[in-house]
Amino acid sequence: MFKKDISPGSKSKVKSSVQRAIRTQLVQTYPLLAPHIDEIIPKKEQLDAMKIPERVTLYLIGLTPLFYQHMTDALLPHLKLVHRFPTCFPSLRIDRGAIRFVLSGATLMAPGLTSTGGRLPTGADTEKGGYGELGGKGEEGKLYWDGEGEREGEGWYGGRELEKGEPVVVCAEGKLEACAVGLLSMGTKECKEKGKGPVVEEGHYLGDGLWRLVTE
Amino acid sequence: MADVEAADASHEPQSRHVVYCGVCTLPPEYCEFGGTVKKCQEWLKKNNSTMYERLWSEDALAAATSSLSLDAQKRAEKDAHKKALKAEAAEAKQAATIASSKVIIKRVERNKRKFVTTVTGLENFGLENKKVAKDLGKKFATGASVTKVPSGGEEIVVQGDVSEEIEEFFLEKFPVIPEDNIELVEDKKKKGSGAGG
């Protein structure tokens, strides 16, 4: 939804009561963010809101973009926040072939997720959630699953399918970092059954207008 | 007690720091999908050789492409090629625009001995009039605003006669504008008044 360049709108300070409400809402939507919420939105720092086109509000602290929200939809993380706290959001994986379409702003379609390179939650309660796709320990030594032991972010969507309307982070085959976020326009179960149709919409992707927005 | 200390320790920042490409701004593993791959590679080689090895070594490239069908590989290549051409063309066009564009700083006499300075042509250098006006206002502690001109464009109007100072400021702050492309002009209302001196 941010295919075009966005020119920065004016920033306004968020009232402290609203700031508290947003913190609560975030933890409700993304329970794994709870331990980090004070780091993301420190109590003593001023949260700002910036109106951008398409009736979207971007929330930031200083120059750091955090979340965006279309009207009263769910708060979605800016990709830079996903990269900072990658294991706190439910994720899917697209196959390599789908990456260039997603990065050009195309709606993510089911085949990019149901193919061999893609990944959807199985719904089995033995499944562990995770982020990124390369094995090994990753550059910081702990974020990526090495195939043994506990995987960070475990259990997040393990044991359940994601429902239509839920926010989701899109990872990509062969890549460590997520490339998009959005809302599911189809539940993951239905996606596997149908195997076609749009799955993630209203997305924000690497290199789009929101990514390039200068927040100063 | 130990528990309390452990809880305190957990307040250290947990945030990851991710490297972004200095050319296309994406995580470097995604540079391949943009139109500036060559430049991105050079940047990464210079700034993060470990990551460069991981992403662009022959082994890494082979592993990445093996998972695609031949057909898809061809399409992806063609696509990447197209994008690169497009980016090059855009760059060449930008360079041409810059070479042929001028920033005009004009001293305008409003009333006797009252001057304003106007600036036009910044947009051709990828600069935003609104932002620059704000900078100028701050820098010279004076009024600076953006107004529409009849011909359709915009100009920045700064109170006072500060044309030379503005030129200096531009040269220092916006290296994208070559010195030769800045022109200082004067716009006097009544010619001849007091020119005899």
Ligand SMILES: [Zn+2]
């Ligand atoms: Zn790049």
